[in-house]
Amino acid sequence: MRIEYLADHLDWAPQIAGLHYAQWRELLPDWSEKEALEELLSHRNRCAIPTSLIATQGSELVGTVSLVVEDHEELLMYSPWLANLYVVPSWRGRGVGTMLVGNILEEARALGISRLYLYTDGGEGFYLRLGWRLLERVRLAGKDAAVLVFDLPADRQVPVDRLQGFGIHHRPEFHYRWRDDPEDDICTG
Ligand SMILES: CC(C)(COP(=O)(O)OP(=O)(O)OC[C@H]1O[C@@H](n2cnc3c(N)ncnc32)[C@H](O)[C@@H]1OP(=O)(O)O)[C@@H](O)C(=O)NCCC(=O)NCCS
Numbered sequence: 001m002r003i004e005y006l007a008d009h010l011d012w013a014p015q016i017a018g019l020h021y022a023q024w025r026e027l028l029p030d031w032s033e034k035e036a037l038e039e040l041l042s043h044r045n046r047c048a049i050p051t052s053l054i055a056t057q058g059s060e061l062v063g064t065v066s067l068v069v070e071d072h073e074e075l076l077m078y079s080p081w082l083a084n085l086y087v088v089p090s091w092r093g094r095g096v097g098t099m100l101v102g103n104i105l106e107e108a109r110a111l112g113i114s115r116l117y118l119y120t121d122g123g124e125g126f127y128l129r130l131g132w133r134l135l136e137r138v139r140l141a142g143k144d145a146a147v148l149v150f151d152l153p154a155d156r157q158v159p160v161d162r163l164q165g166f167g168i169h170h171r172p173e174f175h176y177r178w179r180d181d182p183e184d185d186i187c188t189g
Helices: 010-024 033-041 096-110 124-129 160-165
Strands: 002-005 051-057 060-068 081-087 115-120 133-140 143-151
Touching: 002 096, 010 033, 010 051, 010 060, 010 081, 051 096, 060 096, 081 096, 115 124, 115 133, 124 133, 124 143
Parallel strands: 081 115
Antiparallel strands: 002 051, 051 060, 060 081, 115 143, 133 143
């Protein structure tokens, strides 16, 4: 199995948009498959936000996960987010979801992000087992959901010009951090 940046395989984006839309349209009633695709096509970065990883086996798509600045209009008070964790049904229960979460946490750590958020309406138990913790319960589109957090070790504040240089959408109220030791850099881009 390979884990790669969606940025290197944007031809997968239409198929992924269809899967994501089918999975989350009830929770996001104002969202469209077209918007899902546009969002994915904007994930052209490696080592930056927004970005997406895809798991593939041969020519088959197995799963996805993203790192984004904003993930829901009612949850703008938190950032950045793990989003789009999805494993195709026939591959579930084999550790792919766990592996994708681990990989996106490594991406976040490489960016010096100190705290990552996610929201979920059905995967709380999955994430709690992986060390995430409950921040708050929310109602989204009439459904119960939970906001979870994961704290990562981080060292330094990232200079704003560095963020802009790497194409990151900067939200000054959040404290993105950047590891600037190239020897430590796990990003491949
Ligand atoms: C949630 C999801 C990503 C898990 O992917 P996966 O590849 O099956 O996960 P793993 O194989 O790494 O881990 C599976 C373990 O998590 C458990 N698990 C899976 N979904 C769970 C859930 N919703 N709640 C609690 N535990 C869950 C499984 O029972 C399994 O436990 P086991 O190891 O004791 O058998 C996958 O089911 C999926 O894509 N679901 C639809 C989209 C979704 O819900 N995304 C995340 C929430 S927004």
